[in-house]
Amino acid sequence: MNILEVSNLTKKFGGLTANSNISMAVKQGSITAVIGPNGAGKTTFFNMITGVYQPTEGEILLEGKSIVGLKPDQVAKRGISRTFQNIRLFGEMTVIENVLVGMHTHLRGNLLGIFLNLPNTRKEESEAEVEAYRLLEYFNLEPFINEKASSLSYGNQRKLEIARALATKPKLLLLDEPAAGMNPRETRELTEVIQRMGKEFNVTVILIEHDMKLVMEISEHIVVLDHGEKIAEGNPDEIRSNPKVIEAYLGKAALELEKR
Amino acid sequence: MKEKLSMLLQKKSVQITLFTLFIIVTSSALYFSQKSVVSFLLLLSSLLILYYMNLKVVTKWLIALGLLFILIPFASSGGPAFHSYMEVATMVGIYIAMALGLNIVVGMAGLLDLGFVAFFAVGAYSYSIFATSQASNFMPFGEYPLSGSTFWGFLIIGGIMAAIAGVLIGVPVLRVKGDYLAIVTLAFGEIIRIIFNNLDRPINFTNGAMGIASITPPNLFGLEIIYPNQYYFIVLFILLFTIFAVNRLEHSKIGRAWKAVRENEIAAQAMGIPLVKTKLLAFALGASFSGIMGVVFAAKQQFIDPTSFTLLESFTILVMVVLGGMGSVPGAILGAALVTILNLQVLTELTNWLNQLSLQGVITIPDALTPAKLQRFIFGVLLVIFAIYRTKGLIPAKNKKFDVEQIKERAQKKAAISNIGSNDTDRVQA
Ligand SMILES: Nc1ncnc2c1ncn2[C@@H]1O[C@H](COP(=O)(O)OP(=O)(O)O)[C@@H](O)[C@H]1O
Numbered sequence: 001m002n003i004l005e006v007s008n009l010t011k012k013f014g015g016l017t018a019n020s021n022i023s024m025a026v027k028q029g030s031i032t033a034v035i036g037p038n039g040a041g042k043t044t045f046f047n048m049i050t051g052v053y054q055p056t057e058g059e060i061l062l063e064g065k066s067i068v069g070l071k072p073d074q075v076a077k078r079g080i081s082r083t084f085q086n087i088r089l090f091g092e093m094t095v096i097e098n099v100l101v102g103m104h105t106h107l108r109g110n111l112l113g114i115f116l117n118l119p120n121t122r123k124e125e126s127e128a129e130v131e132a133y134r135l136l137e138y139f140n141l142e143p144f145i146n147e148k149a150s151s152l153s154y155g156n157q158r159k160l161e162i163a164r165a166l167a168t169k170p171k172l173l174l175l176d177e178p179a180a181g182m183n184p185r186e187t188r189e190l191t192e193v194i195q196r197m198g199k200e201f202n203v204t205v206i207l208i209e210h211d212m213k214l215v216m217e218i219s220e221h222i223v224v225l226d227h228g229e230k231i232a233e234g235n236p237d238e239i240r241s242n243p244k245v246i247e248a249y250l251g252k253a254a255l256e257l258e259k260r
Numbered sequence: 261m262k263e264k265l266s267m268l269l270q271k272k273s274v275q276i277t278l279f280t281l282f283i284i285v286t287s288s289a290l291y292f293s294q295k296s297v298v299s300f301l302l303l304l305s306s307l308l309i310l311y312y313m314n315l316k317v318v319t320k321w322l323i324a325l326g327l328l329f330i331l332i333p334f335a336s337s338g339g340p341a342f343h344s345y346m347e348v349a350t351m352v353g354i355y356i357a358m359a360l361g362l363n364i365v366v367g368m369a370g371l372l373d374l375g376f377v378a379f380f381a382v383g384a385y386s387y388s389i390f391a392t393s394q395a396s397n398f399m400p401f402g403e404y405p406l407s408g409s410t411f412w413g414f415l416i417i418g419g420i421m422a423a424i425a426g427v428l429i430g431v432p433v434l435r436v437k438g439d440y441l442a443i444v445t446l447a448f449g450e451i452i453r454i455i456f457n458n459l460d461r462p463i464n465f466t467n468g469a470m471g472i473a474s475i476t477p478p479n480l481f482g483l484e485i486i487y488p489n490q491y492y493f494i495v496l497f498i499l500l501f502t503i504f505a506v507n508r509l510e511h512s513k514i515g516r517a518w519k520a521v522r523e524n525e526i527a528a529q530a531m532g533i534p535l536v537k538t539k540l541l542a543f544a545l546g547a548s549f550s551g552i553m554g555v556v557f558a559a560k561q562q563f564i565d566p567t568s569f570t571l572l573e574s575f576t577i578l579v580m581v582v583l584g585g586m587g588s589v590p591g592a593i594l595g596a597a598l599v600t601i602l603n604l605q606v607l608t609e610l611t612n613w614l615n616q617l618s619l620q621g622v623i624t625i626p627d628a629l630t631p632a633k634l635q636r637f638i639f640g641v642l643l644v645i646f647a648i649y650r651t652k653g654l655i656p657a658k659n660k661k662f663d664v665e666q667i668k669e670r671a672q673k674k675a676a677i678s679n680i681g682s683n684d685t686d687r688v689q690a
């Protein structure tokens with residue numbers, strides 16, 4: 001079953017067409033990669049799915065229902081969460097608070113409950129803390145619970161962003177260059193986490209990534225964008241041998257592809 | 261030697277002894293002297309010392325309540341300056357509540373609001389119009405002025421009116437961000453004042469620039485409330501409620517949502533936080549604290565006019581928040597207390613003293629340079645100093661410290677109960 005179906009998605013910024021007529025489908029429970037050179041329109045694609053940008057044309061269906069026109073927070077409530085290419089943590093807040101913010105929509109507490117410290121609200125808060133703790137533990141971030149998010153290392157900040165996104169209990173998780181700036185060891189760790197978490201959190205993953213080793217290792221399906229257009233799609237082997245892709249990636253990345 | 265001394269000062273028993281001595285000395289000095297602003301201020305400062313003492317939070321609160329409800333009013337009552345002390349303390353309380361309200365908007369939600377006094381005005385006018393014959397100009401039913409016993413209900417009505425005003429202003433204003441927001445709120449603050457200034461025609465709602473006089477004093481079971489020491493207790497109760505509410509909010513999902521919006525709007529939205537609704541809630545709740553105190557202010561002054569609600573007032577409240585530490589509840593309290601005392605006590609006392617000197621012919625100070633008139637200048641200097649040397653304010657905002665061990669324990673307990681045999685507790689390891 002397809003969790004996400006995108007058809008003829010187009011985004012124009014004035015004269016620039018950042019995404020042109022993109023169609024794709026994402027299978028429930030799969031890991032899909034979106035790759036392409038810088039400026040290809042990958043982040044724009046994510047931004048349309050999450051409601052940050054409104055598409056100029058096209059349709060986005062989440063579990064068969066259109067999510068075009070929804071605001072980002074409404075999209076989040078429908079079950080899509082994401083991380084950002086340029087890390088967007090709540091820097092002055094602590095690590096655990098970042099994750100607790102992720103749980104916002106699942107906390108029912110209202111003003112009255114908060115003011116009167118009603119048992120329900122209290123219970124919910126303490127359960128949220130436990131849940132946040134477990135999430136942080138999952139990413140080996142529990143030693144930093146009370147640290148400011150901005151004080152974490154780059155790699156840990158990327159991990160915290162994923163933990164925060166998972167806290168919203170998404171059906172679909174979009175990761176925008178999760179390994180950017182990570183060292184090889186951190187990247188290896190991350191690869192493993194992404195693979196495991198898909199199953200353990202019952203979440204479908206779409207990721208944008210430049211690290212081809214990571215992409216080829218974990219994706220079941222790969223979509224290649226270039227100049228805003230989808231130039232290829234298929235499983236890792238198909239993509240590796242696709243001449244269009246090799247052309248688009250001429251240079252370092254192309255060599256890397258051939259090596260494998 | 262120095263180390264020994266600081267070790268000694270760290271000790272609880274030593275701290276308590278010194279603190280008790282300090283309180284005894286200052287309060288008896290205050291009680292037995294005719295007028296001693298210094299000892300009054302020192303006694304107030306004992307609350308600040310208490311904040312930094314090495315005691316349990318509950319103990320600190322108990323001592324603080326004892327000081328506020330018993331010792332401070334009692335020690336002030338020894339001389340003829342009783343009412344002036346209580347007046348200052350009351351104003352301090354009013355401004356603290358406002359600073360706490362603005363701290364929600366500016367400090368927590370990160371929305372620079374330069375027209376905050378408008379909500380104070382809304383609260384003040386809500387009571388003034390109905391507690392005088394003003395209301396009979398437009399109300400089709402009822403007899404006005406309402407009796408002083410309605411004051412208590414008006415505390416809530418004033419808060420609600422201010423919250424509504426907050427939402428009404430917020431809806432158009434919150435479309436813009438950052439510096440633009442500051443300018444637009446500044447404009448709206450002025451607009452509200454000008455509306456109150458001109459709402460005497462065609463129907464006389466506010467009596468315009470003449471202001472509203474002879475506002476009915478509150479009435480508590482037949483007791484008329486007219487003295488500063490009575491207002492002191494009213495303000496104290498409201499203030500405690502405010503502090504309690506603000507503390508609750510700060511560490512709830514709402515407080516976290518505010519801070520998330522302040523830190524990164526796009527990320528906050530991606531976490532399912534609706535931007536406009538969250539910001540409006542900050543505006544409304546912040547405004548309501550101000551509105552409640554507006555009602556008290558109107559009743560206490562028994563006269564209000566639009567000049568009490570100028571831009572300078574908005575700036576003053578903002579200075580309190582910035583000086584204390586943006587987003588910091590204890591900071592807002594300290595900032596408000598310092599600025600109010602500076603305004604009402606220190607500057608006026610200094611002016612009186614200099615006037616006396618010039619009367620005696622010792623020195624002559626041009627009228628334009630009297631300290632009371634230098635208020636703006638002093639604020640400016642203070643802000644510059646803080647912007648350079650202490651950007652986070654006197655008591656910088658602190659994040660809540662979560663008890664890791666305790667959470668861990670609960671997590672383990674839960675894991676043990678919920679899934680025996682499942683492997684979901686093992687972790688990702690490289
Ligand atoms: N908000 C925007 N306004 C104008 N142009 C934009 C905007 N966002 C992205 N673009 C342009 O769209 C193109 C694709 O950008 P992006 O989606 O960020 O690429 P990628 O993530 O693949 O590197 C780029 O040329 C970029 O400059």
Ligand SMILES: [Mg+2]
Nearest residue numbers: 042043044085
């Ligand atoms: Mg990008």
